[in-house]
Structure formats: C-alpha cells, structure tokens
Amino acid sequence: MKRLLRSAMAVAAWLALSPAAQAMSFGEAFTAARQNDAQYRAAGHELEANRLAVPVARAALMPNVSINASQQEVDGWRKSRNANNQDMRLRLEYTSPQASVGMRMPIINRELGLRVEQAGAQAEYAEYQYQLRGNDLVDRLANAYLTVLLVEQTKLHVDKLVEALAQQVAQAQQRLARGEGTRVEVARGQAELDLAKVRVLETDDQLQLARRQLQRLTGQPLTQALQMPAAVEPPPLEPQGLFAWLELANRQNPALKAREQSLEVAKLGVKRNRAAHLPRLDLVASYSQNENESVSNLGQSTTQRAIGVQLNIPIYSGGGVEASVRQAVADRSRAEEEIRQERENVEIEVQRQYQLTQNGVGRIKAQERAVASAELAVTGMRRALEGGAGTTGDLADALSRSYAAQRELAQARIDYLLARTRLMLSAGFGMSEVAQELDRLLALAPAASTTAEK
Template sequence: MRAPRLLVAITLAGLLAAGSAPAWSLDLMQAYQAALAQDARIRAARAARDSAIERLPQARAQLLPNIAINLGRNKNDIDRTQENALGRDVSFGEEYFSYNQTLQLRQPLFRMPLFAGLRQAGFVVDDAEATLERELQDLGSRVTGAYMEALLAQDALELVLKQKSVTTIQLDAARKSLQAGYGTRTDIDEAQARLDMNTAEELSAHQHVEFTRRQLEILINQPVDSLVTVDAQRLPLLPPEPAEVAAWVRMAEESSPEVRALQARLDTARAEIDKARGGHYPTVDAIAQISRSGSENVTSPSSSYTNHLIGLQVNIPLFAGGYVNSSVRQAIAEQVRAEENLEATRRDLAVRVHREHRGITEGVLKVKALQQAVRSAQQLVQSSKRSFEAGSRSTVDVLNAEQQLQSTLRDLAEARYVYLLSRVRLRALVGMDREQSIGEVNGWLGGS
C-alpha cells in the first residue's frame, strides 16, 4: 500500500512545482526554429524537393545499359492431318514441351529525348531547391510578421488598460471636485463616457491578443505563454545597406529564390522543346544477346539451339500522325508562358523591394518623429495636470492629453514593428541568410 501513496505524493509535488514555475517567454528565434520544424508548408516543400531529386537517377538510368532475362516454357499439343499412301486423311496427335531463354543487354547510344530529359531533370531539381529556399525565406517573414503583430496587440492592450486606469482616476477626481463645489457635472459625464469607451476597447484588445497569439501558435504548433518584447534601448535605427534601392533590386534579380525557381522552370520548358523535337531523330542502340531454345520447330521437336548476337539497332521514325509536331508546338507555348511568368515576377519583385526598402528608410524617420511626439505628448500631459490643479484646465483637457499620449505610444510601437518586419522582408526578397536576419532582430529583444 505504501508504493501507491508514494507515487501519488511524487505526482502532487511535481504538479505543485510546475504550477509555481515561472512562465516561459518565447523569443523570435525560438519561434522561427519551432516553425521550421512544424510548418506544414515547409514539410511539403521538403517532400517536393526530395521527390524532384529522384528525377535525376531516373533520367540517368535510361541512358545506362538495360539487362533483361526472358524465360519461357510451353506445352505444345499438335493435331496433324495428312494423306497416306492411299490418299486418305490420317490424323496424328503429338505433345511435347518447348522452352526459350534469352539474356539481352541493350545500351542506348543515341536518343535525343533521353539526353534532353537528363538536362531537364537537373532543372527540375534546381526548381525544387529554389522553391524550398523561397518557402524558408517566406517562413521567416511569416513568423516575424505574426510575432510582431502579437506584440503590437499586447502593447495595444496595455495602453488601453493604462488609459482606463487614468480615466478611472480622473472620474474619481471629477466626482470629488463636484462634491467640493468647484467641479461640473460635465466633467463627470465626459470621464464616464471615456471610461465606457475604454471598457469596450479593452474587450476588443483582449480578443485581438488572443487572435494574434493563436496565429503564432498555429505557425509554431505549440502554446505561447508570453513573448519577449522589443527593447527600445537596444533597437538601432539603421538605414538599409547599401542605401540605393537599385542595388537591392539587382541583388533580388540575381539571388532571389523566387526568381531562381522561375528561371529553372524556364530552362525546364526549353529542355522539353528539345525532348519533343527528339521525336524526329533516329535512335541507335547497341545490343548483345544470348538465347537458347529447344523444341521450337514442329518438324524437329527434339532439337535445341543456342544463338549469340551482337549488333546495332537503328529505329528511324517516318510518320507519327503529327504527334511530334504537336508536342513541339505545345512545348514552345509552355516556354512562352514560363518566360512571361518570370518577367512578371521580376517586375513585381522590384515593386516589393521598393516597398520594403521604403519601409526601412521611412520607418527610421517615422520612429524618430514619433519618439519626439511621445516626449511632447508626455509634456502636454504634465502641463495639463498642473493647469487642472491650478483651475485653468478641465478634466476633459487632461483626458484629451492622456488619450493623445496613448495614441502616440501605440503609433510608435507600430512604427517600430513595421521597421523590423521590413528589414526581415527585404533581406528575404534578395535571398540573404535568413538565420542571420532573424538573429539580428532577435538580438534587439529584451523585456518580457
């Protein structure tokens, strides 16, 4: 009886220890590493890459020797009718077994479609590799976006709660002022209306916090207790390097995994044209064969043969009903489509690079401007409070100043997150090291 009691005591102690343990804070790098292992799109892209890699040995195998053994054994039952010396038909029945054994080696020497198929398989692998890299880069952007959106929702909730606390204090002060004989009913009504609005905003902010946390949890496939926040003191406001947007566009066109994937698809389409045109070319194979057969001749069923054969086999296509020409036209149309998709992506990529580059450069200026606006709003709050105490300002003035401060703080937090997200996205567009980009932003996190 003592062992079960001991087990219960150990279990209860473990639960109490877990309950008293501090909440675990998730940072950006941890979120990215978790998403890297759990995201379904990444796993699908890896499987597609692994599948595409198998195209190479399959295409290469068609150019290597093919060795086959063909074995057969048959029972022959022959009914034969022939005239005898008297001119009458006489029937004979005969049963015997025959067999054949063939060992053949076939080596393709010239097959245009197979050569083109081998090149095409390499391009398919390049496409899959680039597509996986694009998904990995996009994952960094998606995780950073979800993380920053969750932080913004958390900041918005904290600001609403702070505003609600200030409004509650102002409402209490307005009631006391009215009781003292120098306040107004309007101040109470204004403070009460602001408090009711803050309560509604708090409910909405709680819902948005839960929604953004859920978005992040889906990406990393694990619950989120708390997030490590951005440390404003560590955050450097750095312009993009190089500063010229044209340089970033060039890097994107040269190194973007999205462009590389589409370029590989264009090369695949060109190889498909060569494959289709190969239908007009003859094929040449070298053949070496050993065959043994027995009882295959009706006239001499007990005989056996052994044949050694070596030579070349040439197949010259003459007419296939227009199939080859149609395949060539189809492949050319696919090439045109691949070219246009590549050109459209390059143009769109330039627009996205411009947008994220501007998000960094303008983000630096916006964050600095809002930092100054916060200082001014804080000074306004202090001045409004002193003026209220002196009787030259009303409760409404103080509430307006507080609301302006909280709005400015929310705008500043949003500007910081947009600036950080633009840095990650810009580097992802040009195919830079995603781990380095995430690690750089993660180094600017501090509080919890």
C-alpha cells in the same frame, strides 16, 4: 566594432535574465517553424521529388535488361495418314518450357540525353523554389511574431489607460460628493472608461488570434508575453544606397533566379522536342532457351544467342513533332516575358521596402516626439485639474491621445522591422541570415530596459 560590442553586450544581458522572464525569441520561433510548418515541410518533399527526376531520366540511358520465362502444358491429338492412306491419331502430352534474357541500351539518342539535361535544370529550378518557400516562411513568421508584439504592446497601453481613467472617474465622484464636481463630468469620464474597456475586450480577442497564428507556424504555444523592442537606434543598412540593393536583388533574388532557370528549362525543352526528328541507334542482345517449341520439335531443345544494333529513323508522325516544337518555343517566349515581369516586380518591391526602411527611422523619431508631447499634455491637464482650471473630460481626452500616440509609435517600430526584413528577403539574403538579423534587433529590447533601470 563598437556596434558589434553593443550587440554582444545586449545578447549577454538577455541571456543573464532569469529563465522564467524569457519569452520565445524570434530565433527559437524560426527554428520551431522550420520543423513544424506544414507548408515549408511540403516544399521540402516537393524538392526531394524534383531531385529524383534526374536519376529517373538518366535511367533511360542505362541498359534495360529483362527476363521472360514461361511453361506451357500441351495436351491434344496429332492426326495423320500412314502409307496405306489410313487415318492415324496419336495422343500428345508434353511440356514446353521457354526462357529468355534480353538487353537494350541506347547508343545514340539525343532526345534522351537532352531529357537528362532538362531534368537537371528542373531540379535546380526546384532549389530556387524551395529557397522562395523558405523566404516566404520567414516573412509569414515575422509578420505573425511582430503582430503578437504589437498586440501585446497595445494591450499594455490600453490596460494602463483603463487604470488611469478609472482613477479619474473615482476622483470625479469624490469631487461630486464634496459638491465640487458635476454629474456631467462623472458621466463623461465614465463614458471614456467604458470605451476603453471595450478596447480591452477587442485587444484580448486580437491577441488570442495573433498567438494562435504564431502557434500554428511554430507548433509551440507562447508561455510568456513578448516584449516590444525599446527605443534603440537601429544600425544602418548594409550596403547603403538604393542602387546597391537593386544590384543585390538582380544578382541573387531567388524569384528572379527561378525565372531565369525556368527559361533554361524551356530552352532545353525546345532542343529535346527537335531531337525527336533525329535517328536513334540501340544496342540489342538476347539469350534464349526453348524445349519442345512446337509439335515438329518434340524432344528437341534450342539455344540462341544474338547481339546487334537497331537503327530507328523517324520519318512521319502525323505532325506531332512539329507541333511539340512550336509549343516548346511558345513556352520559351513565355518564360522570357516572365523574367522581364519578375525583374520589374523585384525592383519595385526593393525600392518600396527600402523607402519604408529609410523613412521608418524618421517616422519612429517623430512618433517618439509625439508620445513625449502627449505625455506632457497629460501631465499639464492633471495639474490643471488639480488647480481647478481643467475638467475630467479634458484629462480623459489627453489620456486617449497619449494612448493613440503610443499605439502609433509601436506600429511604426513594427513596420520598420517588417520592412527591413522584407528588404533583405527581396535582395536575396538567406532565410537564416534574415532571421538572425531580426532576432538581433529584437534582442536589443531587454538590454535597453536593463540599461534604463540602472
């Protein structure tokens, strides 16, 4: 209850900020990505196409009605002999209209019935594939969003490093002018400053590329810099324990579900191909009207009605049916092996992300201690420099180590958030639920900053 209350207070503090200070949250980026990402939208169209395969297959079991109509204009001669054995020619010029309606409907056709079942199984397989595409979208978006966060934080640190080094170079030049410093000290400080400026240029390039990647996913440019989460103790994983997460993954991982459904499709494929040996019984009916159907029926019209059944018993098809059955059996065996392989891959991925998440908390705390030690070292070197016991180069080294420690701390936080997100995705949590969880963790940053200021 206390954890929920703290989360609610964090979100309230975030919403209380002025709109100009608010950057795009991960939840907003997720909503935009679902609407704009071309890969995810293509997956939606693919899902719709697979869903329509069911009514297409079911249509083969429905009555098939067709209408045929034709009209012939006949122009010619009729030649015959009369009673006196004389040749006689009679000019023929008439119209022969014909119209018919036919209907055919399967009564017994096991192959068509299994085709409908297989289409339904394929549509369900497409549903799991679409869920996989959604999880992939969350993974790509989280990676792009957190990369922007990391580069933004790196830029902040390197700008502060350049500012501090520039101040030290200026002080070294002042000491040199007073005769208290050396040219070597100024040159060393200037070299460190130049290297830091190179890092600024590299960071600017990285930031531009990272923002471009995020914009490609969301379709919206970033108008405000993103903010790195503050040093907030992350809530524990639910459920707790590796075996609980492995059980969740085996029960609801979409990739594993898709493989299992693929096996079901392959089994139905074996049955459908075997059903090609079975007899088929169709109901057939027709109605036709013909006028002047032939020369001997001039001036006559014919109306016919017919209804009956047609039996088709397959006997021999060149071995094609047997070959298709063996092919379907091979596909079924392949699907069984793919399930085993996918289950192993899922278990390895869950274990890897679980360990990264569990060790990530300790790594963050260790990096926080390293940052505190590095900042303490910077403070000590500054005092030593003021007391004449240190040099500008020593202080520059301390500043660089402090920058590196802060960079590693930011990387540790990003790695933890990404590992936790991928753990939930591997365990089969829905894309919206995972996005909300990551957005909740990231929303703790402004609240922590506000609390620290107070």
